[in-house]
Amino acid sequence: MIKQSIIENVLEAALSTGGDFSEVFIEDKFVNSIELQSDKVEKSISGRDFGIGIRIFSGLQNVYTYTSDFTEEGLIEAAKRAALAISGGGNGIIHPLQKEIVQPIHTIAQLPQTVEHARKVAVMRKANEIAKSYDERIRQVGLRYVDEEQHVLIANSEGKFVEDQRVHSRLAIQSTAMDGGEMQSGFYGPGAHAGFEFIENLDLQHYAGEASRIAVTMLGADECPSGKFPVIIDNEFGGVIFHEACGHGLEATSVAKNNSVFANRIGEKVAPDIVTYIDDGTLPNEWGSLSIDDEGEKTRKNVLIENGILKGYMIDKFNARRMNTEATGSSRRQSYRFNPTSRMTNTYIAPGQSTPEEIISSTENGIYAKYMGGGQVNPATGDYNFAVAEAYLVKDGKIDRPLRGATLIGNGAKTLQMVDKVGNNLAHGAGMCGSVSGSLPVNVGQPMLRVSEITVGGTKGE
Known part of the structure; x- marks a missing residue:
């Protein structure tokens, strides 16, 4: 994301007024969100968020700042500005950064960013149809699909230098049932630290059916x-x-x-x-x-x-x-x-x-x-x-x-x-x-x- 030499300079600048610990958190995140209401895609948003957080400790003082300026000059300026809030007394030392290898504990088969919008909507439409057809009293179904792909780099003055990738996928289903003037709703929102394979393999009969079953059951409660x-x-x-x-x-x-x-x-x-x-x-x-x-x-x-x-x-x-x-x-x-x-x-x-x-x-x-x-x-x-x-x-x-x-x-x-x-x-x-x-x-x-x-x-x- 950012050169190691620049990160080292930022960590050093953060300790310039006497802090005893400094840390840099770099994030690059992609987000997709789709909302389906009344059989129609009402909203579809895709975005990317990139920024850097800088943290400094001095004893029990904790100072935090963040910026989206990833130039070396901008990062060092942000670090020095944050350091001004530290009231000295520390003897922070920058240890050589040692890159750690993260052993992934999650199996990701399909990164959401590689999946076509139409495939995501197709799953939503199928869930929508299952929820609607559960009972004639189901009058409205709303679905929200979300996926995130987050890349982080974390480095600190103790020598830590580690990167990670996090992928989340979720499908939220809400059914609304009506009978006369009475209205009740049911919700189910399965999610996982997984790729689009989680969404495609969901038991939609269960999750969409449960959302509608709850709504209908509560009508007669x-x-x-x-x-x-x-x-x-x-x-x-x-x-x-x-x-x-x-x-x-x-x-x-x-x-x-x-x-x-x-x-x-x-x-x-x-x-x-x-x-x-x-x-x-x-x-x-x-x-x-x-x-x-x-x-x-x-x-x-x-x-x-x-x-x-x-x-x-x-x-x-x-x-x-x-x-x-x-x-x-x-x-x-x-x-x-x-x-x-x-x-x-x-x-x-x-x-x-x-x-x-x-x-x-x-x-x-x-x-x-x-x-x-x-x-x-x-x-x-x-x-x-x-x-x-x-x-x-x-x-x-x-x-x-x-x-x-x-x-x-x-x-x-x-x-x-x-x-x-x-x-x-x-x-x-x-x-x-x-x-x-x-x-x-x-x-x-x-x-x-x-x-x-x-x-x-x-x-x-x-």
């Missing part, structure tokens, strides 16, 4: 009762509750500042023995995976909670300084415009011993959350409020009628402690996670599990 119930949360995207209410609390972004209920609790019992919580960026071709993080460190499998015991956090390079520990390959950013920090990749509750049938049959009166919707969480306290996209009443150990308007309300740390059943059917769901370093592709996952009690907000009293 009863109002959800309010109260405290045992709640069965299904696998895959059901893990979004623990991603939001627990995962963010295990990122050094909050832990290092003691803004987390999990801060300073390593070795403590924070969940039942049946709960093991993992963040693993090394899973091949998964949506949230990376070969290296955005500081150039290899990603890894980080066991955060093991058999109920808090074992570790997700830590980036700067917050490792705050915490006097080592980074865990967990640093991420949306683009060169963002200062990186600790973020999740593929975060999930490991499978347990119970079968889904056992979990349901042992629940006399509760709520079954098949698909989760959106929600809100306070990262400092873990308090959350999540909508359930598809819910059912569980009665006498059997799934009963569908329910609408279900909301789960609670505290992540407390909910974690009340997990009393963990299934054996682990699955992952693709989503986007927003935080201080931007919006990132992440997987959330879990097997089916049961929480002994959650406050359920509904549209009628218990």
